[in-house]
Amino acid sequence: MDFKTEFKPLTVQPQEIEERSFEMITEELGEHPFTEEQYPVVQRVIHASADFELGRSLVFHRDAITAGIKAIREGRPVVADVQMVQVGISKPRIAKFGGDVRVYISDPDVMEEAKRLNTTRAIISIRKAILEAEGAIYAIGNAPTALLELIRLVKEGAAKPGLIVGVPVGFVSAAESKEELAKLDIPFITNIGRKGGSPVAVATVNAISLMAERLG
């Protein structure tokens, strides 16, 4: 193709960029309250957001990392709330253990049912997920209504997720949904406040799948 020869190369090593970024984060973050196993998640979230306040706002259930690694190594699916989260999550490490990364929010039956019930597609996609994705890791970066519905189903005993990564961003219900999540005694990773979003959910799952892979 034309673009191959028209311009002279500009050498940049992607691996070096990432390593240097991680060093800067560790240096600037300084003291923090996170455990050694939680820290890779914090580091990747700060890397993805350039936001130390957001990184420091992360909250982990005591079993979160262990449960997340276990779910990935057992080949459980990862359920994303939206497509941006689905495409961002690194697939090969999850596929290696037999898992996949799914998103139900644009499925025709989900869209139809949401319209019929006059509710959000996010809510209906969670109802579909708990029936189709046993023991999944839920990666919720956008939809507080999805997280609230998942919490409700956990409380009712209808959902038993392997791990909930609940980090929706926003002004209406986001912070509140995360406060509710933090009250559950099941494996979760969340953060305090309005901030969050797809890159935070993606960074969290990617950090956990890297840890799962490094166990060999």
Add this chain to the structure above:
Amino acid sequence: MDFKTEFKPLTVQPQEIEERSFEMITEELGEHPFTEEQYPVVQRVIHASADFELGRSLVFHRDAITAGIKAIREGRPVVADVQMVQVGISKPRIAKFGGDVRVYISDPDVMEEAKRLNTTRAIISIRKAILEAEGAIYAIGNAPTALLELIRLVKEGAAKPGLIVGVPVGFVSAAESKEELAKLDIPFITNIGRKGGSPVAVATVNAISLMAERLG
């Protein structure tokens, strides 16, 4: 399907959630330096990030909004740096004018060429884009190297984008690449500092396509 009848409905109006969020943003932001035509972008960026500091850090070339609306109404393509940006951008409003939303970073020829030149796929994807996407809107949320390459090609006269939305996030080169962009006298939207990311690029393009649509 089973999930349709198992649980009772929970009524939440997506449109109401968005409207209430926008009201809260306007109220909390208070005084700001943006023009009436720039404000919808600022509002959507804050909505997507819950970060007023990030919203306030936006910088607009004086022709940015006009040029962005014009590019969309002329059916120019939108080139995303990564898939997360590509999937996040609302397609129907762009397609209505004949445009599409593209991403070249995972094209086999791009991957092969990046390997051969020992450089980033992001850089090579920009070299491909300028040959294939005349007058495009560039939406760069992740890769500073992509933005730096685009700036270099603009300076060389090889690229003539309709609008550059350059908001990469990160610790290495992100802030610097945006400073370079802000020196160009061509239509751009960027922000000051390390923050940015896919949701910021997506929110910016979506705000502009909404304005383009509302012109009728």
